[in-house]
Amino acid sequence: MRVHVVDPSAYTPPYDHALCRALAAAGAEVELFTSRFAYGPVAPAEGYRRRELFYRSARFAPGSRAQRVAKLAEHVPDMLRYRRAARAADVVHFQWLTVQHVDGRLLPRRHSESGGRRALVLTAHDVLPREPRPGQLSAQRRLYERFDAVVVHSVHGRDRLTDELAIDPARVHVIPHGVFAHLADVPPQPPPFQTEKPVVLCFGLMRPYKGIDVLLQAWRGVEDAELWVAGMPRMDISHLRAIAPPNVRFVSRFITDPELPAYFQRADLVVLPYREIDQSGVLFTALAFGKPLLLSDVGGFPALAATGAARTVPAGDAVALHEALKELLGDPAALAAMAARAREAAQGEYGWGTIATRTLDLYGSLLSENPSR
Numbered sequence: 259m260r261v262h263v264v265d266p267s268a269y270t271p272p273y274d275h276a277l278c279r280a281l282a283a284a285g286a287e288v289e290l291f292t293s294r295f296a297y298g299p300v301a302p303a304e305g306y307r308r309r310e311l312f313y314r315s316a317r318f319a320p321g322s323r324a325q326r327v328a329k330l331a332e333h334v335p336d337m338l339r340y341r342r343a344a345r346a347a348d349v350v351h352f353q354w355l356t357v358q359h360v361d362g363r364l365l366p367r368r369h370s371e372s373g374g375r376r377a378l379v380l381t382a383h384d385v386l387p388r389e390p391r392p393g394q395l396s397a398q399r400r401l402y403e404r405f406d407a408v409v410v411h412s413v414h415g416r417d418r419l420t421d422e423l424a425i426d427p428a429r430v431h432v433i434p435h436g437v438f439a440h441l442a443d444v445p446p447q448p449p450p451f452q453t454e455k456p457v458v459l460c461f462g463l464m465r466p467y468k469g470i471d472v473l474l475q476a477w478r479g480v481e482d483a484e485l486w487v488a489g490m491p492r493m494d495i496s497h498l499r500a501i502a503p504p505n506v507r508f509v510s511r512f513i514t515d516p517e518l519p520a521y522f523q524r525a526d527l528v529v530l531p532y533r534e535i536d537q538s539g540v541l542f543t544a545l546a547f548g549k550p551l552l553l554s555d556v557g558g559f560p561a562l563a564a565t566g567a568a569r570t571v572p573a574g575d576a577v578a579l580h581e582a583l584k585e586l587l588g589d590p591a592a593l594a595a596m597a598a599r600a601r602e603a604a605q606g607e608y609g610w611g612t613i614a615t616r617t618l619d620l621y622g623s624l625l626s627e628n629p630s631r
């Protein structure tokens with residue numbers, strides 16, 4: 259089976275790599291079509307081919323207006339170039355689409371020139387926009403309907419698509435997010451800070467919906483521990499720094515893959531106080547390192563908590579979060595038990611071998627459908 263995985267803007271290189279490597283290990287012939295990742299090195303391709311077909315001239319500062327303009331100018335020609343390359347694929351699996359209101363018209367055909375079936379699949383990493391603009395939801399519904407299947411990472415995500423967008427349930431398939439085991443294999447560097455105290459880690463891009471302000475309120479009165487807030491800001495964080503207690507350390511920049519293990523290996527607890535989410539790559543990074551988690555009760559997080567690897571608190575509730583932090587930091591045995599459950603989860607349902615099998619089964623079922631559909 260010839261599979262193309264497509265992430266034009268390289269939004270999720272760790273996920274792309276893990277999926278492609280797992281599919282290849284399970285017997286598929288896999289190519290990843292993406293662009294240069296501007297923030298640091300990415301994992302080398304293992305068992306699959308990686309082609310940087312998109313945005314080859316957009317080499318401006320990441321996130322700058324010049325880069326956005328250059329990418330927009332290249333987008334349609336590059337999508338058309340990829341559509342020609344897709345003639346060699348049995349399955350085209352998009353991870354992200356950059357200009358959704360246009361991209362539905364630029365997708366590869368569902369049928370080859372010889373009349374054979376070509377399956378089109380989309381993974382909905384962000385199931386629905388958090389603050390939709392007028393007409394955006396209807397445009398997203400039309401886009402989803404152009405695919406044979408939409409993959410989501412949780413039952414919560416499936417229910418949102420079927421209930422809020424009225425997507426045909428037969429098109430929506432729940433396949434879990436996998437752990438980023440390859441990140442745990444990177445040789446670690448020394449931790450960014452030296453401390454003998456327990457470390458609580460809040461990691462990832464800093465955005466309003468991630469509830470960092472709630473975490474900082476909850477952290478007041480937590481002593482004999484340090485909170486590390488690490489990741490590239492996608493918001494003004496001056497107010498966060500202003501309200502942070504003295505035992506909070508900020509690393510406000512992108513953390514590259516070679517640096518990442520130093521943070522997670524040192525952490526005693528990983529906390530994700532999100533206001534809303536479907537699923538989180540940071541969560542599955544923490545599982546790869548066997549770390550216990552403290553999560554908000556949003557999206558697919560309660561399902562992970564059911565494994566025993568995490569605890570949840572009501573989203574936005576600083577008092578409940580404070581109490582949970584105090585309880586867990588004062589109970590090393592509980593943290594150790596949660597860490598053991600995290601390691602078990604990483605090797606079971608959330609392991610990439612299981613996910614690759616389920617994904618290939620989905621591809622096979624789509625290819626066996628009536629070609630005239």
